[in-house]
Amino acid sequence: MGGADRRRPVPRESIDIAAARRLALARAGLLKPEWTEFPARGTRTGSGVRAAAYAAIGQLRYLQLDTVSIAGARSHAIALLSRLDSLDPGVVESLLRPGEPLFEYWGHEASWMPIELYPVFEFRRKEFRHHPWWGDLVGAHPKVAEALRRRVRDEGPLRTADMEGRGSRGWWDLKVAQRVATALWSSGEFAVRERRNFQRTYDLAERVIPECWRASPLPEREALERLLLLALRGHGWAATGTLIQTWRLRNRTRAIDVAMRALVERGEVVPCLLRRDSGRVSTGWIRPADLDLAARLSRARPRGDRGVLLSPFDPVLWDRARVRQLFGFDQVLEIFKPAPKRIYGYYCLPVLAGDRLVARFDLRADRKAGRLQVLSYRPEETGNSRVQRAASRAALERYAAQVELRPVGWRSG
Numbered sequence: 047m048g049g050a051d052r053r054r055p056v057p058r059e060s061i062d063i064a065a066a067r068r069l070a071l072a073r074a075g076l077l078k079p080e081w082t083e084f085p086a087r088g089t090r091t092g093s094g095v096r097a098a099a100y101a102a103i104g105q106l107r108y109l110q111l112d113t114v115s116i117a118g119a120r121s122h123a124i125a126l127l128s129r130l131d132s133l134d135p136g137v138v139e140s141l142l143r144p145g146e147p148l149f150e151y152w153g154h155e156a157s158w159m160p161i162e163l164y165p166v167f168e169f170r171r172k173e174f175r176h177h178p179w180w181g182d183l184v185g186a187h188p189k190v191a192e193a194l195r196r197r198v199r200d201e202g203p204l205r206t207a208d209m210e211g212r213g214s215r216g217w218w219d220l221k222v223a224q225r226v227a228t229a230l231w232s233s234g235e236f237a238v239r240e241r242r243n244f245q246r247t248y249d250l251a252e253r254v255i256p257e258c259w260r261a262s263p264l265p266e267r268e269a270l271e272r273l274l275l276l277a278l279r280g281h282g283w284a285a286t287g288t289l290i291q292t293w294r295l296r297n298r299t300r301a302i303d304v305a306m307r308a309l310v311e312r313g314e315v316v317p318c319l320l321r322r323d324s325g326r327v328s329t330g331w332i333r334p335a336d337l338d339l340a341a342r343l344s345r346a347r348p349r350g351d352r353g354v355l356l357s358p359f360d361p362v363l364w365d366r367a368r369v370r371q372l373f374g375f376d377q378v379l380e381i382f383k384p385a386p387k388r389i390y391g392y393y394c395l396p397v398l399a400g401d402r403l404v405a406r407f408d409l410r411a412d413r414k415a416g417r418l419q420v421l422s423y424r425p426e427e428t429g430n431s432r433v434q435r436a437a438s439r440a441a442l443e444r445y446a447a448q449v450e451l452r453p454v455g456w457r458s459g
Contacts, residue, residue: 055310057317057329061283061340066320067372068343068401069282069336074362075105075129076354076398081343087131095133100147102129104160107276108153108292110359113244114381116393118411118418118449120244122158124357124395127448135449143240144254150238150246154292154364164255166272168263171234183229190226194248195235203239203249270295270305275314278331280361282340283318285330288365306331320371328371353437355395355407355445363396375403375426391422395445399437404429407442411451418446420456 061069071077075084084105085098103109103126112121119127123138142148147161152170176182184191198204209223227248230236237254239247251260264272277292278284286302289295295302309315318332332340356363358379363369369377377396380388391408398404405425411418420442425434446453 055307055317057319059316059332059337060319060321060327061332061337062321063323063372064401065340065344066283068346069340070362070372071398071401072339072343073280073282073336074360075102076356076362077343077401078346081339081346084129087129095130095137096141098130099126099133099138099141102126103141103148103158106361107163107280108157108159108361110154110361110364111150111156111158112357112359114393116411117395117409118413118445118451121357121359124355124445125360127445128354128356128360128398131444131448133448139241139244142238149255150241152232152294154294161256161259163276164259165263166269168234169266169269171232174229174232177225177229177232180225180229183226184233187222187226190223191230194223194227194230198236198248198250203247205242205247206245267301267305270298270301271308274302274305275309275333278315278333279336282336283320283330283332284368285320285328288368289331291365322371353397353399353404353439353441353444355441356398356403358394358396369403373403374428377403390424394422394424397434397438397441399433399441402429404434405438407438407456411449413451416450416452418442418449418451418453420453423456 068077072081075082079086082105085101106125109122109125114120117124119135120139123133123135126133126138127135142150142158148158149161149164150156150158151164151167152174153159153163175184194204194209204227206224206227209227227236231238231246231248234251236248237251239249239254241247273293273295274289277289280292281288286306290298290302306315310317314333315331316334316337318330318337320328320330322328358377363377366377369375375396378390378394380390380394381392385392390406394406394408396403396406403426405423407420408422409418410421423438425431425438442453442456
């Protein structure tokens with residue numbers, strides 16, 4: 047294609063920071079249910095809780111997984127707890143199992159996603175026949191790969207912890223076996239059947255993923271269009287870079303330009319400027335329906351409750367530059383920093399109040415003592431301190447009740 051064909055449409059629409067911020071929260075299920083298309087936050091029991099969790103993941107399109115549970119629940123549970131009042135974190139850990147509408151794969155990171163997206167990632171399964179980190183592991187360790195295939199085929203699902211290492215009756219190195227199993231999953235031979243104590247249990251893909259989803263893979267061109275549109279629906283307004291990072295669509299600049307042009311030509315997406323408070327503008331995209339929603343949200347009260355804790359890997363928080371742009375909030379993750387160099391803490395959960403991020407807690411759960419220890423509390427320097435503390439108290443008490451722990455170490459004043 048010539049240079050003229052690659053030019054992007056000139057934006058005719060624009061929204062301001064406040065509208066983009068509220069739209070982002072609505073699309074992430076963090077405003078009132080009538081604005082979000084998410085299930086209502088109220089009390090449910092039994093199968094209704096699980097159904098609400100699956101519905102929420104369906105709206106989010108991906109739920110990023112993380113192993114850290116120091117705050118009393120893992121990130122994927124915290125993300126759902128932020129949106130559903132009566133959800134037990136233990137229920138979240140058991141959501142992935144055959145017959146349920148989820149599968150695990152590489153989305154934003156390792157994520158649980160609606161099963162209907164399985165055909166969309168055929169291009170990635172082909173691409174990951176050479177693992178993105180370790181190269182051609184299967185080709186480099188054919189005996190290990192064949193032994194894993196045979197064991198899973200003949201003996202059934204295989205948990206990571208049950209792979210034999212050197213010194214046992216097995217003959218392969220445990221780390222190599224785990225990596226080869228990950229490669230077989232990444233390329234689509236294996237699927238993750240479930241997680242036990244957060245460890246993957248691998249099985250043959252045909253025993254986990256229904257045939258109707260395996261039999262109809264999407265061509266890459268259609269897959270990119272669908273993923274970009276889904277990413278935009280999840281964010282409201284977004285720059286191209288955010289859409290790319292939502293699904294890690296690296297090294298596809300030309301294909302993404304073609305996909306976005308096709309979406310614009312079909313009227314599913316329009317170019318849209320983001321007007322900053324400084325007067326500067328940023329280029330991006332929005333769906334026509336979200337332009338209307340943004341206008342309605344600008345006249346609405348954003349939330350019904352006073353505060354809620356968010357996971358540091360929440361869908362509205364992982365793009366740190368975007369968080370800074372929309373919220374004026376420095377979202378940092380300090381897990382890998384030595385303790386003396388941390389500003390906020392090891393695993394901080396921001397407090398959302400209304401449409402603003404007003405503070406953050408660093409928490410540590412002590413299950414034996416039944417306590418949720420507040421290691422640190424940092425309100426934002428701007429804002430009404432009384433409102434910040436009231437929202438923070440409500441958020442902490444709500445979360446502590448959800449994880450069935452007693453908050454200690456912080457007084458709300």
